[in-house]
Amino acid sequence: MLKNIGIIGAGQMGCGIAHVSAAAGYRVHIYDLSQDRIESGLATINGNLARLVTNGKMSDEERKSTLSRITGSADVNDLAPSDLVIEAATEDESVKRKIYSQVCPVMKPEALLATNTSSLSITRLAAATDRPERFMGIHFMNPVPVMKLVELVRGIATDEKTFSAAKEFVGTLEKTITVAEDFPAFIVNRILLPMINEAIYTLYEGVGTVDAIDTAMKLGANHPMGPLQLADFIGLDTCLSIMQVLHDGLADSKYRPCPLLVKYVEAGWLGRKSGRGFYDYRGEVPVPTR
Ligand SMILES: CC(=O)CC(=O)SCCNC(=O)CCNC(=O)[C@H](O)C(C)(C)COP(=O)(O)OP(=O)(O)OC[C@H]1O[C@@H](n2cnc3c(N)ncnc32)[C@H](O)[C@@H]1OP(=O)(O)O
Ligand SMILES: NC(=O)C1=CN([C@@H]2O[C@H](COP(=O)(O)OP(=O)(O)OC[C@H]3O[C@@H](n4cnc5c(N)ncnc54)[C@H](OP(=O)(O)O)[C@@H]3O)[C@@H](O)[C@H]2O)C=CC1
Numbered sequence: 001m002l003k004n005i006g007i008i009g010a011g012q013m014g015c016g017i018a019h020v021s022a023a024a025g026y027r028v029h030i031y032d033l034s035q036d037r038i039e040s041g042l043a044t045i046n047g048n049l050a051r052l053v054t055n056g057k058m059s060d061e062e063r064k065s066t067l068s069r070i071t072g073s074a075d076v077n078d079l080a081p082s083d084l085v086i087e088a089a090t091e092d093e094s095v096k097r098k099i100y101s102q103v104c105p106v107m108k109p110e111a112l113l114a115t116n117t118s119s120l121s122i123t124r125l126a127a128a129t130d131r132p133e134r135f136m137g138i139h140f141m142n143p144v145p146v147m148k149l150v151e152l153v154r155g156i157a158t159d160e161k162t163f164s165a166a167k168e169f170v171g172t173l174e175k176t177i178t179v180a181e182d183f184p185a186f187i188v189n190r191i192l193l194p195m196i197n198e199a200i201y202t203l204y205e206g207v208g209t210v211d212a213i214d215t216a217m218k219l220g221a222n223h224p225m226g227p228l229q230l231a232d233f234i235g236l237d238t239c240l241s242i243m244q245v246l247h248d249g250l251a252d253s254k255y256r257p258c259p260l261l262v263k264y265v266e267a268g269w270l271g272r273k274s275g276r277g278f279y280d281y282r283g284e285v286p287v288p289t290r
Contacts, residue, residue: 012273029070030072038073083112096120151188
């Protein structure tokens with residue numbers, strides 16, 4: 001029975017996973033590199049919980065008790081009591097491998113370790129841990145409090161007990177699971193990211209402006225967000241990493257990341273989280289950058 005959930009990374013996904021886990025009654029501890037990151041993450045969670053209170057979807061008592069179940073620190077040792085640690089750090093294999101080398105010695109031997117990776121090989125990441133049989137992918141969608149799906153991905157060594165525990169955990173969060181095999185970017189991103197990359201090529205080749213492309217897909221295909229707006233929402237660094245994993249892992253030129261996506265990431269224009277991407281978010285309303 002899982003009680004204590006550890007989260008690595010106080011970014012948009014780590015905070016979302018902390019939010020839904022604490023709301024379901026788990027004790028949650030978030031670890032990130034700096035206390036500033038933790039503080040801004042906790043403020044984001046509080047803001048999202050407060051919005052639920054305003055909309056009558058949660059009582060103020062529930063908001064307070066949810067928040068009281070979440071702690072955070074920049075000390076990896078504080079993950080020691082966790083029954084399940086979910087790593088939601090930057091989408092970079094070397095970063096994740098380094099994290100596992102630091103967190104595994106701290107964790108209880110029987111505890112489970114999961115990654116929220118969007119695309120990386122679960123089997124390869126598992127091999128960088130001391131517990132490949134108790135390691136798997138638990139892939140939440142953004143924004144976590146709203147999106148109903150969680151992809152579960154086993155590595156070659158993941159044991160049945162770990163898979164069942166993950167399935168039960170996700171069930172208690174009232175999410176629906178889908179099971180994907182361990183291939184680059186699994187199901188959702190294997191389909192979604194080439195569409196986003198194609199939208200960026202459409203911009204790059206001058207077929208349409210940012211506004212034209214997003215309006216076309218919102219009104220012409222009934223997507224809740226245009227593909228460039230969604231790319232900014234996901235984070236352009238994450239989008240590029242996923243395309244690189246697809247390109248390298250499937251060795252097919254159809255997954256070539258658009259050079260314009262590369263340029264935006266090189267500029268540090270990472271989308272909403274950095275204040276600028278295909279839109280500029282620094283003013284009152286988002287303004288297209290092309
Ligand atoms: C990259 C990966 O590995 C995998 C992925 O996650 S890919 C990305 C998958 N996600 C998507 O495709 C999201 C597409 N977009 C959408 O579905 C919608 O635009 C959206 C749900 C994000 C927002 O919907 P909307 O109707 O425009 O916004 P809005 O009415 O303001 O919000 C709807 C609800 O979502 C909640 N919400 C919106 N944004 C939120 C956020 N960032 N965090 C938490 N909650 C949020 C709000 O509480 C709101 O509920 P209320 O109406 O009760 O206030
Ligand atoms: N964005 C999305 O739509 C989705 C993303 N994901 C996946 O979730 C993961 C996180 O993505 P997301 O939340 O968007 O990314 P963010 O950039 O918002 O957050 C990543 C967080 O990880 C922190 N971090 C980096 N290195 C370390 C480290 N060594 N130890 C602890 N924390 C660290 C970062 O800190 P700092 O900023 O200081 O570097 C940052 O707070 C990725 O694997 C991504 O692919 C999965 C589903 C959807």
